[in-house]
Amino acid sequence: MSIFKKDPLQIIAFQGYGTDTHFYARGRALEDESINLESQKIWHLAINTWKRFETDEIINVGINIKLPNNTIIKGVTDNKGYYKVEENLKNLEALTNEEGWLSFELSYNNVNIKRTIQNENRFPGEILIPSSKANFGVASDIDDTILHTGVVSTLKWRVIYNSIFKNAKSRLPLKGAADFYHQLHRGASGENANPIFYVSHSPWNLYRYLELFLKQNQFPKGPILLRSLSNFLKKKPEGEKPQKQKEILNLLKTYPELPFILIGDSGEHDPDIYMEIAEEFPDRILAIYLRSVKHKKRMLRVRGLVENYKTTMVLLVESSEQAIEHARENGFIAS
Template identity: 85%
Template sequence: MGWFKKDPLQIISFQSYGTDSHFFARGRTLEDESIDLESQKIWHLAVNTWKRFKTDEIRNVGVNIKLPNGKILKTTTDADGYFRVEANLKALEALTNEQGWLAYELSYDDVNIKRSIQNENRFPGELLIPADTAQFGVASDIDDTILQTGIVSLLKWRVIYNSIFKNAKNRTPLEGAADFYQQLHQGVSGENANPIFYVSHSPWNLYRYLEVFLKQNNFPKGPILLRSLSNFLRKKPEGEKPQKQKEILDLLKTYPKLPFILIGDSGEHDPDIYMEIAEEFPDRILAIYLRSVKHKKRMLRVKGLVENYKTTAFLMVESSKQAIAHAREQGFIK
């Protein structure tokens, strides 16, 4: 009716990954709710949390992806506003910067759309193409692996409290985690540029929140791989692999010559997922690091699982110092 001003549109590109010949991008089209990632006021934090999950997605709309060489790819968003583009191309590595990131531009296909910020129909995106110097990749969980969330707390009340009443810049990383990941990224030569992939069961609604947290706390820049809220809420059919497992298997498929280190925690399903992956790819998984959580029953279960496990190096750690010492012994870091 024209009484209320409509929110501007945006295209959120999720940092992704690819190869010299394979382009892979995904993201979401939404109304821009102007979420304030800086405010520390309780009311603003609560409102921002509501905005993250009460999204106004732009359904079934055309999106263009323009590469630096002028190549344009086209896709259409689904009923939740998500899009996913994969294409076999050539010489993509020549388009990357020194850190291996390929920047591209997204836009709505409809030239009449004038509701983007400043009426500009241009949005940034990027994907990582690992350097030839990389010796291995790292696939890491986020919750209670590098970010204190309280995932094993009673009724997960700490997760709820932290997500609503703390902004991304005030969240606490686990001690020494950023230093450990920087060393893994640098590798034994100090310049290996080993890629770090952050794989979590958290919904895509938390993407920008987690992106700010990682940057604020000096973690290596890397693709953040989450899942849709609809998949988060639905009951998983019997026999279907968890989304985190699917993401890691896709990484192994994309980089068939790159071995991986898997990092997680003992609080949820990481032990089962990582062990199953290692059994399927015993020559590709260099080590599994699991951070211990303060939950006696779950710790006993995990210890029972790994007691006679011999497929790959498997280390339960109380601190990042233990993981760093082991990684140095194994020749992963200098």
């Protein structure tokens, strides 16, 4: 018997999305490192950051997904512990709640696995199937769009500092952002349940951190779409689309009848990514909102792009109030 106690196993389900006929779920199987997301002690914050990135993955193992109607879907984790499960089914919308969320249960398919907390081989998950009442979807960046991160700071030192030395509950959202997103979610009728998708270049290791931040600051619930740490660290091959762009293009493909509003910031690549998407889908992008950042050179470049852009509405916003006013004038939210 080993003198070292092994950590229990867990399955982390990333909130995903699907349709009435297509189930699509992602997540990761890991040892449970007991990360305390709420502690504000410097030592705990540093240890928790280490745990988020020094993960012990459960690789090449089978998992089961049990739907509310007792349908079982099978999947397998890859060599990084991630799973991606897709299945064509019928009448999934009938299994959702009024907001469109379909809850399910995950488990390791090996019945002999006992290294789970209290030997409970059951883990919750859910995906969003947008309501038929939805008039549009929203794809929003996170960094410096709704969360102060310092992505334009020299060498991105503020991003590093904030991720290590601040817990999710102490991070501040940009003023008025949550209210704006709730109004977009409710839509013009006040009851549209327009889906909100949060898309970021951050690695999946920060998923629960960002999930807690959104919940703590009362943003509308929505899938959080990130990327693997290996892709985060390696240089992107020439000509390959950024992961954020791929995710938004997949949303447009998944919901061909649903137009979208894109929200980002003017600090890095959002203007270029969003405008390229609008060129490819000119009738599907209702508007692009870009939050201004405090970086003179980058703002000059973005203003030059926006001034001559005619494909869809692009608004550089200094505040959430300005975005709300524009959305109200254009019938996206209730007047």
